[in-house]
Amino acid sequence: MPRVAVIGAGTMGHGIAELFAMAGYEVHLTDISQEILDKALKSIEESLKKVKERGLLKEDVSAVLSRIKPFVNDVCGAVGGVELVVEAVVEDIEVKKRVFAEADRCAPPEAVLATNTSSLPITEIAEAVRPDRRPKVVGMHFFNPPVLMPLVEIVKGKYTNDETVKKVVDYTKKLGKEPVVVNKDVPGFIVNRILARLNDSACWLVARGLATPEAVDAVAMYKVGLPMGVFLLLDFVGIDVACFVAEAMRKRGFGGGPCPVIAEKCQQKKYGVKTGEGFYKYPAPGKFTRPNIPKELSDKLNPVVLFAPAVNEAAYLLREGVATREDIDKAVKLGLNWPKGPLELADEMGIDTVVKALEEWTSMGFKELAPDPLLLQLAKEGKLGRKTGEGFYKYAKSVVTAVTETLEKLYGEPIKQLESLITATGVPVYRDPRSGALLWVDVREMRLRFTLSVNKLEKFVEGLQRGRLMYTQCRRCGAKYFPPQVDCPKCKTSDVEWRETSTEGELITWTVINVKPASFSHHSDYVVGIVKMPDGFNVTAWIDADPKALKPGMKVRLVVDRRPGENYITYWFKPA
Ligand SMILES: NC(=O)c1ccc[n+]([C@@H]2O[C@H](COP(=O)([O-])OP(=O)(O)OC[C@H]3O[C@@H](n4cnc5c(N)ncnc54)[C@H](O)[C@@H]3O)[C@@H](O)[C@H]2O)c1
Numbered sequence: 098m099p100r101v102a103v104i105g106a107g108t109m110g111h112g113i114a115e116l117f118a119m120a121g122y123e124v125h126l127t128d129i130s131q132e133i134l135d136k137a138l139k140s141i142e143e144s145l146k147k148v149k150e151r152g153l154l155k156e157d158v159s160a161v162l163s164r165i166k167p168f169v170n171d172v173c174g175a176v177g178g179v180e181l182v183v184e185a186v187v188e189d190i191e192v193k194k195r196v197f198a199e200a201d202r203c204a205p206p207e208a209v210l211a212t213n214t215s216s217l218p219i220t221e222i223a224e225a226v227r228p229d230r231r232p233k234v235v236g237m238h239f240f241n242p243p244v245l246m247p248l249v250e251i252v253k254g255k256y257t258n259d260e261t262v263k264k265v266v267d268y269t270k271k272l273g274k275e276p277v278v279v280n281k282d283v284p285g286f287i288v289n290r291i292l293a294r295l296n297d298s299a300c301w302l303v304a305r306g307l308a309t310p311e312a313v314d315a316v317a318m319y320k321v322g323l324p325m326g327v328f329l330l331l332d333f334v335g336i337d338v339a340c341f342v343a344e345a346m347r348k349r350g351f352g353g354g355p356c357p358v359i360a361e362k363c364q365q366k367k368y369g370v371k372t373g374e375g376f377y378k379y380p381a382p383g384k385f386t387r388p389n390i391p392k393e394l395s396d397k398l399n400p401v402v403l404f405a406p407a408v409n410e411a412a413y414l415l416r417e418g419v420a421t422r423e424d425i426d427k428a429v430k431l432g433l434n435w436p437k438g439p440l441e442l443a444d445e446m447g448i449d450t451v452v453k454a455l456e457e458w459t460s461m462g463f464k465e466l467a468p469d470p471l472l473l474q475l476a477k478e479g480k481l482g483r484k485t486g487e488g489f490y491k492y493a494k495s496v497v498t499a500v501t502e503t504l505e506k507l508y509g510e511p512i513k514q515l516e517s518l519i520t521a522t523g524v525p526v527y528r529d530p531r532s533g534a535l536l537w538v539d540v541r542e543m544r545l546r547f548t549l550s551v552n553k554l555e556k557f558v559e560g561l562q563r564g565r566l567m568y569t570q571c572r573r574c575g576a577k578y579f580p581p582q583v584d585c586p587k588c589k590t591s592d593v594e595w596r597e598t599s600t601e602g603e604l605i606t607w608t609v610i611n612v613k614p615a616s617f618s619h620h621s622d623y624v625v626g627i628v629k630m631p632d633g634f635n636v637t638a639w640i641d642a643d644p645k646a647l648k649p650g651m652k653v654r655l656v657v658d659r660r661p662g663e664n665y666i667t668y669w670f671k672p673a
Contacts, residue, residue: 098123098164098178098247099122099123099178099180100122100125100179100180101117101122101123101125101179101181101182101183102124102125102126102175102176102179102181102182102200103117103126103182103183103185104128104129104172104175104182104184104185104186104200105184105185105186106126106128106133106134106137106177106185107128107133107137107185107187109213109243110128110139110185110213110240111126111137111141111234112243112244113183113185113213113239113243114126114137114165114455115141115145115161115165115243115244115275115319115463116163116164116272116273117183117272118271119145119148119154119161120139120271120272122164123657124164124166124219124525125166125168125175125176125179126171126175126344127164127166127167127168127170127171128169128170129169129170129401130169130170131169134167134169134625136178137619138162138167141162141165141653142162145158145162146158148546149403152282155658158277172199172200172203173199173200173201173202174205176199176204176208177203177204179208180206180207180208180209181208181209181213181264181265182208182209182211182239183212183213184196184197184200184211184212184214185213185239188214188216188217188341188345189216189542190217190221190222193212193222193225194224194244195225197210197212197222197223197225197226197234198226198635199228201225201226201227201230206229207267208233208631209233209234209235209264209273210226210230210233210235210608211234211235211236212234212235212236212237212238212263213237213238214236215238215285215289215345216236216284216285216289216342216346216349217259217345218238218254218349219234219252219254219255219282219528220233220254220255220256221376221413222234222254223254223255226436231257232257233257233258233261233262234254234261235251235252235253235254235257235262235265235443236251236252236254236263236279236282237251237268237269238250238252238286238611239254239274240288240432240565241334244360244503246432247271247274248275248277248427248428248430248431249272249274249275249277250279250287250288250432251266251269251276251277251278251486252279252282252286253278253280253281255282262278263408266278269580273276273580275427275431277420277424277427278420279420279426280417280418280419280420281417281418282351283351284345284346284351284413285342287414287419287420287424287428287429288429288432288433289302289342290346290351290405290410290414291407291410291425291429291433292407293343293346293351294352294406294407295404295406295591296327296331296339296356297352297353297406298402298404298406298407299313299317299327299328299470300357300405301356301358301360301463302398302402303358303367304356304357304358307398307611308403308570309394309397310327310328310376310389311326312328312394312397312398313327313398313403314326314328314329314390314394315390315392315397316394316395316397316398316399316403316614317400317403318390318395319392319395320395320400321400321435321436321437321442321501323433323435324434325435326390326435326611327403328375328377328611329376329377329387329388331369331371331513332375332376332377333369334479335368335370335371336368336369336375336376337366337368337370338363339355340359340360340363343355343359353464353465360515362375362376364514370382370383370384371383371672380484383445388424389408399416400446401446401450401451401578402458404458405454405458405466406455406458406463406466407439408439408440408443408451408467409469409472410439411426411438411439411440411465412443412469412472413469413471414470415440415471422490424437424442425440426438426439426441427584428439431658436658441488443482444482444483444489444490445483446482447484448476448481448488449630450467450515451468451475452472452473455472456467456468469511471618475488486498499580507589511639535563554580556582556595557583557595558593559584560597561668563599564599564655565597565598565612566593566597566636566668567580567597567598567600568580568598568630568632569584569585569594569596570594571581571588571590571592572585572594573588574588577634578593578634579635598630598631598632598634599630599631599632600651601631601638601651601653601655601673602628602629602630602652602655602670604626604628604629604640604647604649604651604653605626605627605628605650606626606627606649607624607625607626607647607651608624608625609627615623624640624641625638625639625640626639626647626653626670628640628670635659636667638668638670639669639670640669640670640671641655641669641670642671642672646672646673651672651673652672653670653672653673654670654671654672654673655670656668656669656671669671
């Protein structure tokens with residue numbers, strides 16, 4: 098049986114040990130006391146039971162547990178005969194160096210030594226081992242909780258060789274996780290750097306009296322689609338953790354000075370959910386309830402100003418060759434649950450708009466937020482993102498452009514700006530600037546197919562804005578229809594009632610089309626499927642999933658995508 102060692106059985110270590118055990122490895126788990134190890138094994142057992150209940154574990158819980166062998170305060174014993182060591186001890190460079198020196202002394206010469214550090218230099222840790230082992234020292238940065246979070250950042254230090262990176266990429270895949278390779282040992286790697294920029298911009302907007310924490314969170318959630326607002330996430334994870342990581346990164350030259358609004362909370366020991374109060378108040382320490390963050394507040398702040406510093410950081414990482422653009426976006430989507438990566442967001446917001454926001458930050462005195470040369474270059478070349486067909490990514494000629502051109506031909510005069518409303522089933526809808534009617538467009542043929550009067554679809558658009566799918570039911574015969582069919586063709590009537598349908602349905606069948614719409618970042622294939630809704634009608638829609646993972650009858654869930662700053666909504670389904 099392949100064997101690995103996990104050193105440190107705390108928050109991260111026990112989760113990492115569980116993952117390797119589930120993947121079939123014998124795991125040597127070590128920590129400084131029997132008590133800590135007992136607690137870790139108990140937590141692993143509880144977690145495994147949950148995994149089993151969800152049907153994600155074929156083996157018995159006891160079989161997986163039996164592969165984890167505790168070693169009390171014995172790094173040397175634990176690393177005997179292993180092919181990989183993952184260190185997850187406290188975030189203290191001296192402790193880590195001691196552990197690495199010991200692991201180096203006792204582990205087989207070919208073993209890879211990985212550290213789960215969030216903020217310390219991989220290169221410095223590598224210097225604690227003998228020179229011939231240094232190429233085998235690498236960062237393997239899991240996210241909390243490791244069992245649930247899909248991302249692992251694999252970080253190359255100065256000495257790390259490609260073979261080691263390849264091995265750790267393979268281990269990561271065997272654990273069922275998504276690897277992202279970080280080519281340079283920069284403080285905070287990808288995810289924590291981008292998060293730190295967002296935390297800082299949020300914090301300074303509040304510190305300067307330009308926004309309230311609630312407004313920042315409303316913008317982040319309702320305009321950009323983050324699952325949690327910036328301050329809410331700080332409360333959730335622990336403001337003390339954020340201060341600690343930010344300070345460690347600052348020591349290594351990252352970012353500007355500490356922002357007083359977050360620093361104050363740390364000094365007051367108002368760490369968030371764990372202490373019962375942070376930026377929001379909670380019923381009791383450790384008890385999380387979602388605070389009420391009114392959606393209306395999202396109009397109080399320009400999302401581009403809030404996100405531009407994070408985009409700037411992503412541009413820097415790309416220009417410096419720290420990671421590819423796809424990996425930067427993937428890391429942020431998987432590590433922070435953003436619906437889009439920072440480079441994708443930049444393309445949507447417009448590179449010129451982002452540059453302007455960064456210039457505003459610079460003029461407020463934040464010199465480190467001067468627009469990155471890569472952003473300036475894109476702006477200069479007119480690569481402004483989606484609206485020009487190219488930014489960080491290339492986009493097919495946009496449907497807006499195609500429809501504008503068609504209308505211009507039709508009317509024989511230029512059209513200023515076309516108002517796009519929704520895209521449904523690959524059928525984009527625009528408002529005809531002349532007649533006010535809604536135009537449905539056949540994307541394949543770029544042909545205006547048919548028009549509907551505006552008010553007939555407003556309920557549908559309104560529903561999507563609330564994250565709901567609406568359908569019509571004929572008041573006479575009771576038949577149900579899904580847009581673009583709105584009226585009842587049987588009764589030839591528009592006497593129909595709008596109703597809300599469930600956000601979950603059952604996939605009946607699907608087909609794979611090899612033309613991917615730009616909004617589908619995850620998969621190379623573009624799937625269109627028929628989804629049976631519980632109300633008794635079918636919806637044809639995009640399915641955002643790897644086609645190999647689809648099964649007839651599987652449950653799929655509605656995803657509504659609102660574009661920041663644009664009057665544009667798209668929806669699709671993804672596996673529930
Ligand atoms: N908690 C997170 O969200 C998170 C996320 C990603 C990475 N990390 C990183 O993972 C590492 C561990 O963090 P954590 O949150 O699990 O910390 P933790 O405090 O929960 O666990 C650390 C464990 O290491 C043990 N330890 C200390 N010295 C040791 C030694 N010499 N030998 C063996 N064990 C020793 C401690 O007893 C403790 O159980 C840190 O480097 C941290 O930066 C943490």
